[in-house]
Amino acid sequence: MVPTLNIIGCGNVGKVLGRLWASSGTFQVQDILNRSRGSAEAATGFIGAGAAVDRWEDLRPADFFMIGTPDAEVEAACAALARSGALRADAIVFHCSGALPSQVLAAVKPAGAAMASVHPIRSFAGAEAVVAGFSGTYCGIEGDGVAVERLSPAFTAIGARLVNIDPAYKSVYHSAAVFSSNYLVTLLDVALDAYARAGVPRGDALKLMEPLVRGTVDNVFRLGTEDALTGPIARGDLGTVVRQYRALSAWNKGVGALYKRLGKFTAAIAARKRRAS
Numbered sequence: 001m002v003p004t005l006n007i008i009g010c011g012n013v014g015k016v017l018g019r020l021w022a023s024s025g026t027f028q029v030q031d032i033l034n035r036s037r038g039s040a041e042a043a044t045g046f047i048g049a050g051a052a053v054d055r056w057e058d059l060r061p062a063d064f065f066m067i068g069t070p071d072a073e074v075e076a077a078c079a080a081l082a083r084s085g086a087l088r089a090d091a092i093v094f095h096c097s098g099a100l101p102s103q104v105l106a107a108v109k110p111a112g113a114a115m116a117s118v119h120p121i122r123s124f125a126g127a128e129a130v131v132a133g134f135s136g137t138y139c140g141i142e143g144d145g146v147a148v149e150r151l152s153p154a155f156t157a158i159g160a161r162l163v164n165i166d167p168a169y170k171s172v173y174h175s176a177a178v179f180s181s182n183y184l185v186t187l188l189d190v191a192l193d194a195y196a197r198a199g200v201p202r203g204d205a206l207k208l209m210e211p212l213v214r215g216t217v218d219n220v221f222r223l224g225t226e227d228a229l230t231g232p233i234a235r236g237d238l239g240t241v242v243r244q245y246r247a248l249s250a251w252n253k254g255v256g257a258l259y260k261r262l263g264k265f266t267a268a269i270a271a272r273k274r275r276a277s
Contacts, residue, residue, distance in 0.1 A: 004062040006031045006086070007050070008077055009069030010043035012124040013096050016131050017066070018047040020158040027154065031059050046127065056084040063088075064154075065113075067095045067105070074100055079107045087111040092147045094118055098174040101167040102143035116143025116151055117167070120160065121177065135159025142167045188213065190255060197251055226273040233266045234273065 005027035007014045014032075021027040029050040034040040040052035053059060065087075069077045074095050081087065089112030093105050098119040105115035119140045124130050139160045141148055152162055165173050188209065195205035219228035232240040241263060249256030 002028045004030045005064045006062040014068035022049040059086040065093045082107040101170040114144040114147035116147035140165040
């Protein structure tokens with residue numbers, strides 16, 4: 001028998017995974033509970049399987065329960081699920097948050113269910129496109145041993161690449177995505193401001209930055225961070241670093257402080273590079 005899956009809070013993540021699992025025969029998508037029946041019905045239409053339900057009491061027992069609500073609502077949703085009577089002793093309950101550990105699902109433990117977290121490391125904007133391109137997506141996984149063991153084949157069946165993570169450092173793990181994506185945008189915005197202060201229009205600055213940024217990113221993934229590092233700190237040109245720091249501080253103290261702080265981290269990379277050579 002194909003195992004059954006109920007989805008609680010079926011937004012883009014739930015819709016994408018639900019369709020992939022239903023179409024591959026990995027899970028039989030059974031019940032979908034959203035804030036409104038209309039959104040639940042829209043989710044079943046996208047997935048091509050499942051039934052919209054209105055209340056917690058309407059959920060049928062299932063082998064797996066996915067909680068796809070916003071992070072702030074995951075724990076409360078899990079508690080409501082534990083009270084619903086739908087949990088069996090051998091059920092697996094999981095969420096897909098990158099910021100929350102599986103432990104927030106502890107309310108299911110008295111019923112004998114196991115808990116886990118599986119976080120797909122990608123954007124889910126544009127659900128149709130994500131369905132088409134999901135294969136190869138890395139997913140951070142942690143939780144009870146039995147839950148991880150039973151969930152892993154379900155994710156690999158739809159092309160996921162699983163990486164085990166330490167739940168004690170879940171917030172640190174999630175911050176890595178902020179550094180590699182969100183803060184990269186912030187740094188480039190600071191660079192645009194610096195170019196603008198030197199008289200370069202932002203549109204022109206974007207164009208002249210592009211080959212430098214793309215080349216650097218390509219080098220990081222091709223060579224690693226140590227070998228990709230260039231510039232005055234990598235060369236040991238501290239005179240240039242000091243002049244830049246003073247110029248930035250005179251223009252904008254906040255940017256000068258950021259430059260100094262990042263310089264210390266950059267110096268550590270350069271030291272690793274020298275030790276490796």
